[in-house]
Amino acid sequence: MTEVFEQHRPILDGVAYRMLGRVADAEDVVQEAWLRWSAADRDEVREPRAFLVRVTTRLAIDRLRQVQARREAYVGPWLPEPLATDVRSEPAPEGADRAMLAESVSLAVLVVLESLSPLERAVFVLREAFGFPYAEIATALDRGEAAVRQLAGRARRHVEERKPRFEVDPRQQRVLTERFLEAAVGGDLGGLLKVLAPDVRLVSDSGGKAKAPLRVVTSADKVGRFLAAVGPEAGERSMSFTFLEVNGGLGLLAMVDGRPFAAFAADIADGLIRTLYLINNPDKLATLAASQSS
Template sequence: MEQDLPTWDDAGAAQVFNDHRRLLTSVAYRVLGRWSDAEDVVQDAWLRWSGSDYTAVEDPKAFLVTVTTRLAIDQLRKAQTRKESYVGPWLPEPVLTRDGADTAPDTADRVVLDDTVSLAMLLVMETLSPLERAVFVLREAFDYSFAEIAAMLDRTEAAVRQLLVRARNHVQDKRPRYPLDDVKRQSIAERFLSACVGGDIAPLLELLSPEITVISDGGGVVTAATRPVVGLDHVSRFLLGIAQKYAKYLDDGMDLRIEIAPVGVNGDPAIIAFADGKVLYVYTLDMDEDGRIRTVFAMANPEKLSGVRALEGDTG
């Protein structure tokens, strides 16, 4: 028996797309690691959807995820070329993920939380090919079947299984673990900020893993370390130097404030610095299994802060 196909007008088609927008953005962001590119991909998916023959689409969700994934793969291939000329370390764009009335719902609710959205995990996924990454995201984050993924990517199920095996082998040893609860993470973030601002190196050293690394992304647009800073001594002095710079901003009369967003950026605690109402830096803290900070992801490139700008103008 043939299935009756939906008959929509333009308004109904727009509603169908908006019902799936959050999912589409979540897929695109994980495949790309750039929030701005993910938004562009979803906009392109809307153009494909709005120009399609709705009456020929049996499963709108599958159609939209397929279009979005394929567009994201194409965009990722182009982005890999851009990264070759990127100045300094490249980091995924941070995205605001915390809940709460003081956060804009259209930003906070666009990314479904799981470990594939953490900055550490997104960075690990940079080692995958575009196809491997798409398969990994669709299977690990969204639990699509091999048959569904094969149809989306126009591959055989056997090819999809092989791609997933390769992706998992690349990711397995590097996949971050998050055994800490939210209360413990916020406590560590608060102590970290207090130690940096207080200028006392002893309590700061207690919070840092011996393998601590700071990775800064300024993209050549703003001043940032062009190489990762590694080791307790180098990192502690680097962080205290940043704190002194913020103190100078205050002395110069700049409207500076710093906010802790617990489990608020890519599912991890983050420290967000504002200057004159604009996001200046986002420091996302990645913890090891012992509850010490193993990586600080410092995003300074203003072109990559659109995912946290919902906080601008929020005086707390």
């Protein structure tokens, strides 16, 4: 029983995190799925994977509805909890598109998924990210297949219209991120303006628990001036930076005195940073920092 569950846990973790955008919520959902699995009548479970995905998805929908009110009262912009990933090794059902699987865990797409209804989000994650057949999704959600296809089409159009265009060339990401870091820490406004798109957006998530803009900052001049003003503080505080894969792309984890201070990630296109994500809510950094010390 345990062996079968652990065999499918990576997919359950992937579905739950993409549905909820928060590690603790995803872990709670998968743990509850384990309890349902351990109590299930084995004679009635013909396909363990289908059963586990169905239970996990329904639990995630219920949890998402519960936390939506909490997010509406959140101080400042809300971003998903950054997650150290290796999407190249993440298992996926047969027929899943590896590129879409990686894209679906990006901060950019997860932010767009926040604007979907819980059902639309579930269908998008199961179909677009993991490639589940419509018939299996219909069973998981207790909906007709025609209705699921409609939900899938609506969700797909919504995501395609709103997600930013970005490139995933690892070498370009590394070079541009290094240039950004050097300019930011050095307070070099000119250097920052060379790597920021004219209409760049800075989205910061502090939850009111750390110093950060409480609104999205737009334009290279405004974002650059903000970073040039606060960047030199990193040197004064002996801040260290670690490059790591965050939500399928290159990111930075800043540490001060052995404690996580902030995480950075960016959407890059045409050789420029289009969106910069700054997460310094301490509640959202613990898991990312722990992944580097394990």
